[in-house]
Amino acid sequence: MKGIRALARHLDISIGTVSRALNGRPDVNPETRARVMEAARALGYTPNQSGRSLRQGVTNTIGFMIEMSPDANASSDDFFMGVFEGVQTVLTRHKLDLVVFPCPAQENSVDYLARIVRRGLVDAMIISATRRRDDRVEYLDKAHIPFIALGRSDSGPNMRWVDLDFEGVAKSSVERLVAQGHRRIALAIPADDINLGHVFHDAYRATLEAQGLAYDPALVFHAQRVLEGGYDLAAAVTSLPDRPTAILLSSEVLSLSLYRGLQERGIRAGRDLAVIGFRNNPRARFLTPSLTCHSVSLSELGQTLAETLLAGMPAYAALYPERDRNLIWPMELVKGESDDFVFADAGTTG
Structure with missing residues (x-):
């Protein structure tokens, strides 16, 4: 070099x-x-990083902000650890370090971010859990801090982002269920205002309508993205007088307790209710019947996230000239047994 x-x-x-x-x-x-x-x-x-640090006051550090919840220990999984590994793989090429900033649930996320920026702790930021309207994006724009988002937002139309293919997952899942005879397909999306819920919902509704099925808001459930969320979801789904025959999940953690909640109510996942999960959470391997869900390479996702960020920083832009500002990250269907049956009588609700 x-x-x-x-x-x-x-x-x-x-x-x-x-x-x-x-x-x-x-x-x-x-x-x-x-x-x-x-x-x-x-x-x-x-770039000679030590020389740049002395001349320009840079830190050679990239920050990654994640938002915590009171139930973080219960709902945590391997997602961010896999992404972090990929990000650091790229940063290591340039002798840069990754620092994770966990924002407490009780603190305003913009105030937390502003404190990091004011103290000059990082040269650039990665933010996650973006909302449809995200004040963090507008703050970083005004502060002229290089950043990228793991997730889209209507804020900052020119910002860099990489996001999972929520539209593709919703579309392929609904089409798969319709092909198997299902007509009452439920959807579980996050209870908070995270943008992925809006994206997922909009694609679910559009695909239903493209398949000639009416959209029913009673079949859309807002679930907490914690381990217990799936258990509460099972109670809500089975309490409907005309319950759905299938459900699509937008969060992998929900499947773990959904199975238990259904079982306690005499409902068999994969036989009485078809279930398609979101991401292939390693713990989901132990579910019976096996969960139909979607796979994603977290390390490769993290590497692309880091390279797209560096492409927007003057000192590194020449090294990543072909990197797009925005990218939808593909996910691949992993067939299991949780939806592997043909629902012959669409009028039967069990």
Whole structure:
């Protein structure tokens, strides 16, 4: 990998000109900037992080903010640990470190984020659990802090984000259930205002209507994203006088206690109620019948998240020139036994 001095010698221009071009300074001729960027890519240019730290006051640290809940221990799984591993894999290439900032449930998330920024703890931020209207996005925009979101938001239309393919999961799941004869398909989405719930719901409704089925708001359940949420969901679903024959979950943690709640009420998952889970949570492997759900490579997701962030930072942009600002991350259906039957009589509710 080449440093800035080798890059300047290769181009036969001054180190100062190369530095200004790499950092996006406006006083560099566009043709010169293009030459510098092309040479940086070809030669594998890597910034001298220690020198940059001394000159510019950077921390060489990327922050990852997650929002905690009172039931975090009960509902935690491997999702963020897998993403963190992928992010750090990329940051290690550039001698950057990842620091996780867990925002307590009782604290305002913008106040928490502002404290991190004011103290100069990081060079850039990754935020998660985005809301349809997210004040954190607007704050980071105004503070001119490089950032990326794990999740979309209507705030900050020009922001960088990577999000799971909630639309694809909802569409393929509803189509699969309809093909098996189901006509009353329920949906469980988060009880809070996280944007994934809106995205999932909108795709579920659109797919029902595309399949010629009426949308019934009584079949949409708002569940807490905690381990007990699935147990409460089972009670709500089975209390309907005309209960659904299938249910689609937008959170993997719900499936773990949903099975137990259904069993206690004499309802058999995969026979009396078809269930399609969201992500293939490792603990779901022990469910019987096996859960139909969706897989995702968390490490690769984290790597893409980090590379997309760095592509928006002047010191690293030349290394990731083809990275899109926004990306929907694919998920693949994993067939289990929880929905593996044909519901022959759509009028029967059991």
